[in-house]
Amino acid sequence: DARVTQTPRHKVTEMGQEVTMRCQPILGHNTVFWYRQTMMQGLELLAYFRNRAPLDDSGMPKDRFSAEMPDATLATLKIQPSEPRDSAVYFCASGPGQSSTDTQYFGPGTRLTVL
C-alpha cells in the first residue's frame, strides 16, 4: 500500500531556528504539493511541483520559506528563520497525473510548533 511519507512527524523549535520538513511522494507520482493547515486559515496551498519543476509557489512567504525537489523521491520545505506564526500542520501530497485536479494523496503531516 503506497503512501506519502513525511518527516519529522512533530517538531518543536525556537523562534529564529531553521526548520526543514521532508516528504517522499508515492513512487511514480508526477505532482507534489505542500500545504499548511491551521485552525484559523484551514488548508492553504504553499507550493506545487510537476515533474520536479515548481509551478506555483504564490501561496508561500518568499522571504523565509523555500521549497525544492532535489530528486523525484524527495521534496523539502524549509523555513528560515522560523516564527511563532509558522506553527501549523504542514502536509505534503502527491498525485499520479499531470494535473493539479487529479486525486491528491496526503502524507500524515508535520506538526510544527515554534516557541
Next chain:
Amino acid sequence: RKEVEQDPGPFNVPEGATVAFNCTYSNSASQSFFWYRQDCRKEPKLLMSVYSSGNEDGRFTAQLNRASQYISLLIRDSKLSDSATYLCVVMGNYQLIWGAGTKLIIKP
C-alpha cells in the same frame, strides 16, 4: 468574500439520520469539484469527485448546482464512523481552492 465557503458546523446528527451540507464558490468558471474527508489529527483523504450530473457512492451523494454556484454532500443512514470534517475543493483559475471544512459529529 472567500472563494470557497463552508459552514464550519459542527453538525450534531443522530446515528441513522440523513445529513446534508453545502459548499459555495465564487468563481463561475470553476470546472472541477471534490469532497475530501479529514479525521481528527489526520490527513485529508478523497471522498468523491463531484460531476455535473451528480454522483452517488453508497450512502454518499454529491451534487453540483452551477446556477447557484454550490456543491452539496448528502450522507444517508449516517454511521458513527462518518464523524469527521468534510472539506470541499474547487478548481478555479488553474488552482485548487480548499474550503475550511464542515465538522460532522454523529451521535449514538
